[in-house]
Amino acid sequence: MYKYIGKRLLYMVLVLLGVAFLVFTILSFTPGDPGTIILGITASPEDIAALNKEFGYDQPFLIRFFDYIGNIIFHFDLGISYQSRQPVIDDIIARFPNTLLLTVLSMSVSAVVEIFLGVISAVRQYSVLDHFCVITALVFASVPGFWLALMLIMVFSLKLRMLPSFGADDLIHFILPTVTVSAGSAASLLRLTRSAMLETIRQEYIKTAKAKGASEKRIIWKHAMKNAMLPVVTTLGTSFGASLGGAIITETVFAMPGMGLLITTAIRQKDIPVVMGSTLFLAFLFSVIILIVDILYAFIDPRIMAKYKNGGGRRG
Amino acid sequence: MQRKRKYEGFPAKITALCLALGLACSVSGCGENYIDRAMDEKSLVIAVEADVDTLHPSDYSTTVESNILEQIYDPLLAVSSDGLGDPEPRIAESYEVSEDGMTYTFHIRHGVLFHDGTPVTAEDVVFSLEMYQESEYQGSQVDGLDYAEATDEYTVVCHMSYPYSPFLTGIGRVHIASKDYWEESPEKFSTDPVGSGPYQYAGRNKGSSITLEAFEDYYRGEAEIQTVEFEVIPDQTTKSIAIQTGEVNFTSIESSSILALKGSDRIDIEEVATSGFTYVCMNLEKEPFTDERVRQAVNYAIDRENLVNVCYDGEAEVNSNICSKSRFGYSDDQKQYDYDPERAEELLAEAGIETPYDLGTMLVAEKYSNIATVVQNDLKEVGLEVDIEVKEFNAYLDDLTQGNYTITALNLTLEGDTQMCSMALTTDYIGTANNARYSDPEIDALFQQAGQTNDTKEREALYNEIFSKVQEEAVYGVICNPYLLYAHNSELSCGEIPFEGFYQIYDFSWEA
Numbered sequence: 094m095y096k097y098i099g100k101r102l103l104y105m106v107l108v109l110l111g112v113a114f115l116v117f118t119i120l121s122f123t124p125g126d127p128g129t130i131i132l133g134i135t136a137s138p139e140d141i142a143a144l145n146k147e148f149g150y151d152q153p154f155l156i157r158f159f160d161y162i163g164n165i166i167f168h169f170d171l172g173i174s175y176q177s178r179q180p181v182i183d184d185i186i187a188r189f190p191n192t193l194l195l196t197v198l199s200m201s202v203s204a205v206v207e208i209f210l211g212v213i214s215a216v217r218q219y220s221v222l223d224h225f226c227v228i229t230a231l232v233f234a235s236v237p238g239f240w241l242a243l244m245l246i247m248v249f250s251l252k253l254r255m256l257p258s259f260g261a262d263d264l265i266h267f268i269l270p271t272v273t274v275s276a277g278s279a280a281s282l283l284r285l286t287r288s289a290m291l292e293t294i295r296q297e298y299i300k301t302a303k304a305k306g307a308s309e310k311r312i313i314w315k316h317a318m319k320n321a322m323l324p325v326v327t328t329l330g331t332s333f334g335a336s337l338g339g340a341i342i343t344e345t346v347f348a349m350p351g352m353g354l355l356i357t358t359a360i361r362q363k364d365i366p367v368v369m370g371s372t373l374f375l376a377f378l379f380s381v382i383i384l385i386v387d388i389l390y391a392f393i394d395p396r397i398m399a400k401y402k403n404g405g406g407r408r409g
Numbered sequence: 410m411q412r413k414r415k416y417e418g419f420p421a422k423i424t425a426l427c428l429a430l431g432l433a434c435s436v437s438g439c440g441e442n443y444i445d446r447a448m449d450e451k452s453l454v455i456a457v458e459a460d461v462d463t464l465h466p467s468d469y470s471t472t473v474e475s476n477i478l479e480q481i482y483d484p485l486l487a488v489s490s491d492g493l494g495d496p497e498p499r500i501a502e503s504y505e506v507s508e509d510g511m512t513y514t515f516h517i518r519h520g521v522l523f524h525d526g527t528p529v530t531a532e533d534v535v536f537s538l539e540m541y542q543e544s545e546y547q548g549s550q551v552d553g554l555d556y557a558e559a560t561d562e563y564t565v566v567c568h569m570s571y572p573y574s575p576f577l578t579g580i581g582r583v584h585i586a587s588k589d590y591w592e593e594s595p596e597k598f599s600t601d602p603v604g605s606g607p608y609q610y611a612g613r614n615k616g617s618s619i620t621l622e623a624f625e626d627y628y629r630g631e632a633e634i635q636t637v638e639f640e641v642i643p644d645q646t647t648k649s650i651a652i653q654t655g656e657v658n659f660t661s662i663e664s665s666s667i668l669a670l671k672g673s674d675r676i677d678i679e680e681v682a683t684s685g686f687t688y689v690c691m692n693l694e695k696e697p698f699t700d701e702r703v704r705q706a707v708n709y710a711i712d713r714e715n716l717v718n719v720c721y722d723g724e725a726e727v728n729s730n731i732c733s734k735s736r737f738g739y740s741d742d743q744k745q746y747d748y749d750p751e752r753a754e755e756l757l758a759e760a761g762i763e764t765p766y767d768l769g770t771m772l773v774a775e776k777y778s779n780i781a782t783v784v785q786n787d788l789k790e791v792g793l794e795v796d797i798e799v800k801e802f803n804a805y806l807d808d809l810t811q812g813n814y815t816i817t818a819l820n821l822t823l824e825g826d827t828q829m830c831s832m833a834l835t836t837d838y839i840g841t842a843n844n845a846r847y848s849d850p851e852i853d854a855l856f857q858q859a860g861q862t863n864d865t866k867e868r869e870a871l872y873n874e875i876f877s878k879v880q881e882e883a884v885y886g887v888i889c890n891p892y893l894l895y896a897h898n899s900e901l902s903c904g905e906i907p908f909e910g911f912y913q914i915y916d917f918s919w920e921a
Contacts, residue, residue, distance in 0.1 A: 125803025131470050132546065134810055135823065135832050135842045140545040177462035178599065187615035243646055251650050258651045259642050261617060348642040350460070350616025358459065358643075363803070 094398075098388070105380045112376045113162060113369065120365050121154050127175045130363050148175050161369065171373075172366035176359075181370035184355055189374070191261045192344070192351035196336045198267055199274035204329060207279050211286025212321075216313060218291065226283060234280030238339055242273045242346040259348035270347045274339045278332040285328050289321040296320075323394055330386030334379045452636040453901070453917065456648050456660035460616050460641045465599035466537065466584035467544040477639060478584055480621055480914050481524075482604035485515050485534065488581025490684070491908040492737025492827050496577055500529055500585050500605065501565075510572030510863045513580075517563040521628045523587045524609040531559030536588035538567065549825075550579035553860075572861040574868060575826030582825070607632045607915040617641055621914075633918045652676060652896050659897040659917075661910070664724040670896050677899045680724065680892040681910045682735045684829075685822035687725070687777075689784055689886030690844045695815050697768075702760040704883035707816075708746035709753035710791040716783045717889050725889040730880055731830055733890040735908060738827040738872030744880040753791040764792025771795040772814040774805040780818045780888075812839075812846050819844075820891070824909060827872055831856040834879060847884045 127148055128141035145151050149160070164170040171181040207230070214223040233241070249269060250258035260266045293299065294317050302312050341353030348354075352371055359367035391398040457473045466482055469475060486496040486504065496504075501515040521529040538557040541550055553573025560566050569576065590603045602610050607629070608621040619639040623632040640657060642648045649666040651657040653673060662670065662678075670676050689707060691698040698704055713727045729746040732739045757764060768788070773781040781797045788795055795816060800808065808814050821842065823829040832842040835853045839846050852875060859871040879885075893910040897903055904916035 123803065124801070124807045129806065130803065133470070134806060135821075135829075136545075137549075138841065140548065144545045174462070184615065246647060246650050250654050250656075254654060258654055258656060259647050260640065346644045346647055348617070348640070348644065348647055350614070350641065354616060354643065 094391070098384070101384050101387070105377075105384070108380060109373060109376055110162070113373055114158065116369060116372050117158050117161065117365070118154075120363065120368060121157070123363075125363055126150055127363050127365070131176065161366075165373075171370035174359075174367045175364045176362055176367070181366050184367060185352070185371055185374055188351050188355045191349055192337065192340050192353065195267060195270055195274060195340050195343070195349065195351065196333065198271045199278070199336050199340075200329065200333055202271055203275035203278045203282055203332075206275075207282040208286050208325060211283045211325075212290050212313065212318065214283065214287045215290035215294065223287075227287070230280040230283040233276035234278075236276070238273055238277055238342045239346055241276055242269070242343055245269045245272060246346070261347075261349045261351070266347070266349070270340075270343045270349060273343045273346075274336055277339045278335060281332065282325065282328060286321065286325050289324050290317060293317045293321040319393065323390065326386060326389055326393065330382055333382050337375060337379070451634055451919070452638070453634045453659060453914065454638045454640055454657050455914075456642045456651060456657040457639050458641075458643055458648070458661070461619065463599045464602040464610065466586040466602065466604070467541045468546045468599065470546050473639075476912065477619060477621070478602070478604075479606070479911060480608040480637070481602050481606045481610055482584030482586065483521075483606040484581050484583055485585065486577065486581055488578050489907055490578060490581070490825060490911065491682075491735050492578065493735075496581065500534070506577075506863060510574065510861065511569045513567040513569070513576065515565045515567070517565065518628065519563060521605050522626050523590070523605045524603045524624055525587070525590060526626075527587060527589055529585060529587075529605050530562050531565045532562075533588045534565045534585055535559050536591065537583060537585045538565075540586065540591075541583050547582070550582045552576070552579065572863065574860060574863050575828040578826040607913075608637060611636075629915070632915045634914060637914055649896070652898070655898065658901055659895065659903070662894050662896045664722040664891070664894060666896075667722055667724060667894065675899050676896050679895040679897070679903060679906050681895065681906045681908070682726065682733065683822065683890060683893050683909050684733050684736055684824055685820055686728070686731060686733060686890050687720075687780060687820045687888045688731075688818070689888065690809075690817050690819065691886065692812055692815050692844075692846060693884070694812060694846045697760065697762060697766075698815070700760045701882050702756045703762060704886070705746070706753040706756040706760070706762075706791065707788065707793070708883045708886050709749045709756065710793070711746075711784060711787050711886060711888060712748045713888050714748070716780065716787075719783055720779050721889070721891050724894055725891040727889050729887050730876060731833060731885055731887050732827060732872070732876050736827055738830075738869060738876065740873050740876070743873065743876045746880075746883070746886075750791050757791065757793070762792075765794055766792060768793050768795045769815050770798045772798050772800060772805065772808055772817045774802045774819065775799055776802070777819050784818055809844055810840055812844075817844075828856070828860050830875075831860070834875070834884065845884050847879075849878075852878065 126141070126145055127150055128144040129136070132141055132144065142151070149157060161172065164172060171185070173179065174181055174184060177184070210226045214226045217223050246258045246269065249256040256268055257266055294313070299312060299317055302316050307316070337352070340351060341357065343349070344351040344353035345357065352375065356368060356371050359371070457476065459471065459473050461471070461474045461477060463469055463474065464478060464481070466478060469478060483499050485499060485501040487499050488496045498518070500518055500521055502518040503516045505514045515534065517529065517531055517534060523529060535557045538551055538554065541547055542554060553569050553571060553576050555568045555570040557565055557567045585605060587603050591598055607624060607627045609624045611620040611622040613619040618641065621637040623635045625631050642651060642657070645663050645666055648657070648660055649662060649669055652660055652670065653676065667678065670678060689711065691704055691707065693699060708729060713729065717723060717725045717727055726734060728734055730739065730743055732743070754764070757766070771781055771785060778797065778799050785795050785797055809817060809819070821833070823832055823842070832838045833845070834843060834847055835856050836848040839848065855871055855875050859868050859875070862868050862871065895903070895906060895910070895912070900920050902918050902920050903912065906912045
């Protein structure tokens with residue numbers, strides 16, 4: 094098990110280096126230099142050059158890249174923002190809690206609601222409730238996030254005046270964004286739970302359990318559920334990443350100061366240190382979550398635990 | 410059968426749960442207090458489209474930063490950027506300009522305090538001017554200044570390198586900062602600003618809001634509105650909803666939101682004139698735009714009224730002159746190009762252009778593509794055909810400034826004194842803001858002369874000569890000056906918002 098985790102951590106470092114190189118390259122070879130972007134075309138070329146020099150942007154690409162990586166590895170330093178002249182890590186620390194809260198809330202809502210509905214849909218296959226759940230989930234998944242967000246604001250803020258339309262001061266501000274983000278991942282979770290559950294309840298061991306006189310509740314929620322959850326947990330892990338992505342658009346609409354808003358603004362301003370820092374941070378987070386999901390498998394499914402113990406990894 | 414009944418309870422339970430949640434929400438009154446929360450108090454919520462990166466008095470670059478710094482810092486003089494009217498005293502109680510325009514003497518008002526309680530002295534003014542001189546961001550505000558010296562505690566003399574008449578307009582934009590504060594805590598200088606303006610910095614929530622409070626010892630009297638909160642709302646639609654719900658009291662808006670807001674009797678819209686202009690830019694180094702008649706033809710071919718309606722929802726002033734109508738130096742005598750397709754065709758024929766003529770590609774940045782489409786149509790009417798190529802903004806700027814284009818459409822703002830128009834018209838600025846790549850020694854000389862003359866009449870005559878010539882030669886195909894639009898709660902009185910939208914919250918008040 095530890096050997097496996099060790100190996101995975103090593104891969105993670107390689108992946109992060111790859112991400113860093115890719116993003117840095119893309120940012121460096123797209124047109125525009127930070128000096129011109131900050132000062133505009135009416136500025137004098139000398140001022141622009143001076144500013145670029147201050148940022149070290151006049152250095153060749155590879156030198157800048159290795160400087161950057163070196164600073165992270167040896168000084169745990171994500172650099173200074175071109176725009177704000179403040180450490181990038183401060184920006185991340187200021188914004189990340191909002192994004193994390195939004196993602197966790199959305200994931201919890203969609204996990205609880207959709208797994209619950211998915212199980213019921215499976216148990217009551219082809220019932221009115223089943224059709225209703227599947228269709229509703231599909232509609233929510235097909236609706237673009239920004240549109241849903243605006244509709245929610247129009248109804249709950251403008252018409253009913255129940256909820257605030259923007260901000261992130263307290264939990265109330267998170268209600269509409271949470272609904273928006275969780276709606277996006279709803280359909281896949283519901284359908285997955287439903288089909289996994291359908292498959293499971295037709296297994297022989299369920300029949301055995303029934304034959305032994307176990308109650309319906311016990312069969313569904315204990316025997317079947319545990320086995321059906323494996324693919325669901327995988328999806329939950331990956332859709333955590335998708336939720337982070339969804340949060341970017343949602344944050345913009347609801348003016349929520351999170352990572353999404355930070356990255357989009359930084360990309361537009363070509364604030365390379367901020368884009369790099371936040372992308373790496375999110376990539377790191379995502380890798381850790383996938384790793385946790387893989388470890389969770391072992392606890393859900395003893396067969397996988399056995400495999401880990403034999404030193405075999407399931408996937409790269 | 411037995412099994413079925415067991416689960417029939419689920420939908421009912423879920424419904425009940427949802428209802429309960431909904432009820433809990435409305436009973437606990439999630440809402441209500443979010444509406445009109447500022448109206449009854451002496452506070453104000455302003456929505457801005459981006460967070461500030463810095464609150465440094467001189468090293469800032471965005472409009473939002475400028476808007477907020479305006480409230481925190483006071484200048485020596487309040488100078489209207491349209492170049493009209495006399496400067497109003499602020500920190501400087503009076504000033505004198507020497508006859509040759511080489512020295513400016515400012516007499517500092519006694520008893521002006523910084524927010525930390527220390528008095529504003531000549532030392533601080535000299536320090537601020539020097540800070541601007543060194544700034545890559547706002548250095549142009551003190552162009553022409555050689556050095557400043559404090560001759561006594563309350564007198565500052567500015568020595569110029571050469572006479573430069575727009576100097577006072579620049580002075581109006583120089584924020585006076587505290588030298589002591591800079592020396593004590595340079596690290597806090599750009600994050601915890603200390604100025605001497607009507608509002609002091611009270612804190613911020615990174616990425617989401619900035620709070621200012623009225624400074625009680627402000628020398629012109631404490632501001633009426635006590636607390637100002639700048640909320641960051643990047644999305645236009647959210648902004649326009651937030652002003653309708655009353656969560657926001659004042660905000661700039663885009664013309665696309667205007668329809669939704671004009672219907673409301675609780676919201677007023679202010680149209681503010683700016684120097685920004687939307688224009689068709691032709692590369693004068695490339696055929697066929699080397700011929701003045703072709704450029705005139707393009708100018709006659711554009712239906713400006715129609716473009717303003719289509720692209721700006723009517724919220725722009727039609728004007729074919731690079732100098733906007735409310736700016737010093739503008740005159741109706743300078744040629745205006747009206748929509749006249751027949752005249753355009755005649756001019757093309759005179760220039761020996763056989764229509765249909767292929768102009769090639771019209772390069773444009775994404776945000777101006779709608780303008781390009783309208784122009785493309787207008788040009789086609791007179792037999793000039795273009796294809797539109799859309800590029801990412803920064804890639805576009807590269808091509809634009811390096812002259813790798815034939816024709817394009819964009820919007821440019823040359824803020825400050827009318828002299829700033831030289832950036833679009835003089836040889837020195839080819840490669841930066843002179844995108845037509847226009848070079849005429851006569852215009853260069855006239856601009857230089859206008860910059861060094863302190864006599865208002867004489868300057869006006871010089872600008873008249875410049876713009877008359879430039880308009881006659883149809884250097885640019887200017888279309889309009891879009892208005893800056895502000896939406897605010899009708900109970901909020903905003904005074905008159907000055908040219909370029911440099912609003913002063915000090916002039917705002919809630920009507921009883």
